[in-house]
């Protein structure tokens with residue numbers, strides 16, 4: 001072992017123990033034990049929201065990803081949510097906290113429509 005390696009090995013153990021203690025003691029470690037909130041994905045491709053209708057439990061975060069090579073939006077018909085213009089590979093997320101049926105469309109191509117059913 002070179003002198004440098006010995007020094008690194010001697011340092012590594014205390015640093016790791018300190019990091020473990022930090023993680024165990026932080027409040028966020030407890031939060032991670034809670035069941036994580038549900039999530040669902042809608043992929044925008046070839047001028048379609050897929051799946052066009054998605055059914056999710058209350059509290060679900062739905063993330064739209066624009067996999068198309070042209071910009072799109074996801075805008076709630078009732079004004080509940082409104083994405084910015086998503087370029088290719090950009091995402092928009094919204095968490096649905098109330099049951100209901102949420103219709104939406106692409107404001108650039110209004111014939112693109114989709115629905116989120118929250119129950």
Ligand SMILES: [Cu+2]
Pocket residue numbers: 071072073106107108109112
């Ligand atoms: Cu569009």
